[in-house]
Amino acid sequence: MAQTGLPLLSLVTWVPIAFGLLVLAVADDRRPAAARWTALAGAVAGFAVGLPLWTGFSTAAGGQMQFQEMAPWIPLFNVNYHLGVDGISMPLILLNSFMTVLVVVAHWEVVTDKVGQYLAAFLVMSGLINGTFAALDAVLFYVFFEAMLIPMFLIIGVWGGPNRVYAAVKFFLYTLLGSLLMLAAFIYLYHQTNGSFEILDFHRLPLTATAQTLVFLAMFMSFAVKVPMWPVHTWLPDAHVEAPTGGSVILAAITLKIGAYGFLRFNLPIAPDASHALAGFMITLSLIAVVYIGLVALVQGDMKKLIAYSSISHMGFVTLGFFLFSAEGVLGGLVQMVSHGFVSAAMFLCVGVLYDRVHSRQISDYGGVANTMPVFSAFLVLFAMANSGLPATSGFVGEFLVILAAVKANFWLGFLAATTLVFGAAYTLWMVKRVVYGEVANPQVAALRDVGARELVFLVLLAACVLAMGVYPKPFADVMNPTIQELLKHVATSKLS
């Protein structure tokens, strides 16, 4: 294992949080520049300390946890500050740190109210999310997992739209209720392991079929809400519509991934037999997400709602891929997670660009944007194509692999999954048609100015990511594959005998 001397995982967790507190300290609403530059420095620093995770990552280590750190935390209950990453969590940490930079860049001239607090919330959340991905102790995981809700709750509730309180409370209650059951499962497993909260000990713990099913369902409640899976998805469109642009970006790009990550980190390895037994159930919910939500997305008149529904549909591919238990399916699901991070962030940022100018998210308030914002429109079309899963964009890779895996498992699964080729293109490009193309629809569109340098920064960065991952996804797969193989080997071994 190529390990540097630095506690990298602690750094990616605490550097953003420390900077967040620093931003609060320097925050002054009359002179927001200090808070902004401090936040940018913090976000960039957070990303920079994460980079060695990629460069130093050993693909030869198989499913081993790398960059591990261990310190006792609450010795009474044998709770440890135990961090470590494998090929599943490491890319997600980098994705999150990267998105934090974009969110800080994106807020710049847009958020003017309580700038310091806004940025601090994002930085703190970024650190907590990294901690969630890195945690190898269940209690530590739980603490990060729950703590993360608070900044997001504030972001929606304070900087959100007119109906923000309803959305924030719905978001908070939904996710909190789910996770209480997960805590109960952790405590049960703690007793079964004779006093260990080590997630890796949970993995090795033999459990009866009934116990596995109960543990699976308890965790399912928590993670399905986060993903979100049908039918516990309705908080997401509401949350997105009310959240400020940055909140939507993190929500779509990162926090949804935590749910999917939870399935891979907890459900599959802890309850492999239950996972197999309940695979049909999970696949059904995933396909409902792909088909049902794809149709619902078609009729949305609010761009953010449309993209929110599109996210649910795309996340359906992730859970579908996982519960096919094949190398292609899990890899496809993981790649889809990273790709969806880029693409959904890009889509929400694009809507943000329009919203900042026109103050409307309604498709009907636009039309002919290409006439006045040609550069922006080119980017939006690119991201829309990625959202439709066009080859050579990142959106294709995951969907392609999951469809291959689905056809391999059962033709009809592949059949239903592949409907996204039509539905995904239909809802995305129909929106593009009504927003971007056509004659200039109204005076507000006529008065639009094209994207400025700051907006170009995040558009170009995301476009580069989307294209690079679409043209050459191998580096991502190389990192993920060894872990996936270990995981699948583990999941294929019954715990019952």
Next chain:
Amino acid sequence: MDLMTIAMIAAFAPLAGALLAGLLGARLGRAFAHTVTIASVAVSLAASLVLLKEVAGGSSFAGTLFTWLTGPGWSLHIGFLVDRLTVVMMVVVTFVSLMVHLYTIGYMADDPGYQRFFAYISLFTFAMLMLVMADNFLQLFFGWEAVGLVSYLLIGFWYTRPTAIYANLKAFLVNRVGDFGFLLGIGFVFAYFGTLDYATVFVKAPQLAYTGIELIPGDSWALGTIICVGLFVGAMGKSAQFPLHVWLPDSMEGPTPISALIHAATMVTAGIFMVARMSPLFELSQAALSFVIVIGAITAFFMALVAIVQTDIKRVVAYSTLSQLGYMTMALGAAAYPVAIFHLMTHAFFKAVLFLGAGSVIIALHHEQDMRRMGGLRRYMPITYATVLVGALANAGLPPFAGFFSKDSILEALHLSHTPGAAFAYALALAGVFVGGFYSFRLVFFAFHGAERFGHGDGGHGEAGHGQGGHGGKPHESPWVVTVPLVLLAIPSVAIGWWAIEPMLYGGWFGQAIAPTETMKEMAREFHGPGAMVLHAFASAPFWLALGGAGLAGWLYLVRPELPARIKAKSGVLATILERKYGFDDFNDWFFAGGARALGGGLWKWGDRTFIDGFMVNGTARLVGWLAGLARRAQTGLVYHYAFAMILGAVVLVGLWTTLPRLSGAIAAVAGRLGS
């Protein structure tokens, strides 16, 4: 230079041109944009010709460019397969593309999107080359979708026009329906062959093709048939075969140069190419070939019929393209794959001529596309007229023009084929020859002969509403950048059939690139050289049918020009059916587009909002609220209520405290008895 380097130059030069023109064109100007793209496509053509020469000399190669993705036991890559099928496609694509690039300088001269247009057509050339040069299904799908993307961008090139942005969305979605089948076919290939490389798949195919698959329990299908039908559904989208043909006529909303390049000569033939490339698979499934031949026959005949009622000059050519694609598809179904590629090649030239000729007329008449406002143009536009006439002769399949050799070979193949359904296809194909002769010459006579009907009316119904200067004057011949490509494309439209038929079909040109078939062997026995073929034609039905069609057009549009309107008035329902294009568009708009929206709206309203949010979520909230309301009643704030509750609680607790030990003892006793 090794072949791999040359192949890379051929493929990537247009990409470089597209990127330069697209990213720097706005700053460096129009001349830069067209120079750099034309140079890049010329380089690509030169490289393709070098490869043609090399491959003709016996060398073919397959090489991996880079590995795209790997997994346990499989890897997907980007790579080139350059064999005799590939080079034919490469030369056709780059040659037509170069002509269209040149032509665009004249056609788009006044368009504000000049640079963007050049960037797009070069990008298209790159995508199309990646498609034909692929050595695996993954890259095939990349190219497949990429040409679809550029097609989408170009149909909607004039993005302020409602019809254009309707047409491009429709084209993309209908193609996606085809891709749906295509991707499932690829999925089956991957599932059963464990690889997406052509070479491995073709080697393993004979053992695996007859594996039984029960898609519906109790109903077993051969794996080969499922794969081929899936792939062919993709071809039906891309090559606009019934019933996925509906997008192609609407794609005429794009500028004419791309109608010629994308929607006639190259992209729409991708499906034909793909099936020929997959011939080792299709040869293993008689059922799939039957499906192919029937779809092709329906397309060839019924789309030709629609062409005869169109008045928009581009739409006539578009329906003619549909019909010709149907002929190619029939040839595939008849297992005469080289014949399909041969017709693909001749058609690329003569259909490009027809489209570019139509475009030449359109600009001469200041963007007028309606043939009812044309007529008598041959005097003003002699070069355009001559080239369009060549195109029409070839399209009608009259000897000795290029289309004759390829179309007659298709008829021959259908006649000799053993594919179930071949007789049906042969009958429709023969009938289609008559219709083809008719609509081809209807176009020529309607637009170029007869009374001059232009000059009055407002014009400006056609493409982008910007004139070409000199309004009100007589139309005049187009500039050289337009006529030179026309002439250069007209030459192969005349000659390439005579010249290429023998080597290409019977000289073993395709070698192992296309699976040898019984149909081709039988055709070879009947073939005695192009001269004999022409002579034989004069004594056979297709020639007289085509001539009859042409003659009827002459009679109706030259001798008795008042007749067509009267016939139309008399034919009532039939004319309406043809003018409504059999009602496909109406049905699709109502059933699929409307149905999906209604279903989505219903699911959203009743599923998400009423049931999940209304009943489950807010219902739970209301239930909690109601329970809380009950609990709240206890909190009256009156001290004696609380005191009473305390007393009651104390009594209960004391009671429990005294009875519980006895109760738990009794329970333990019962449990102990049960346990033992």
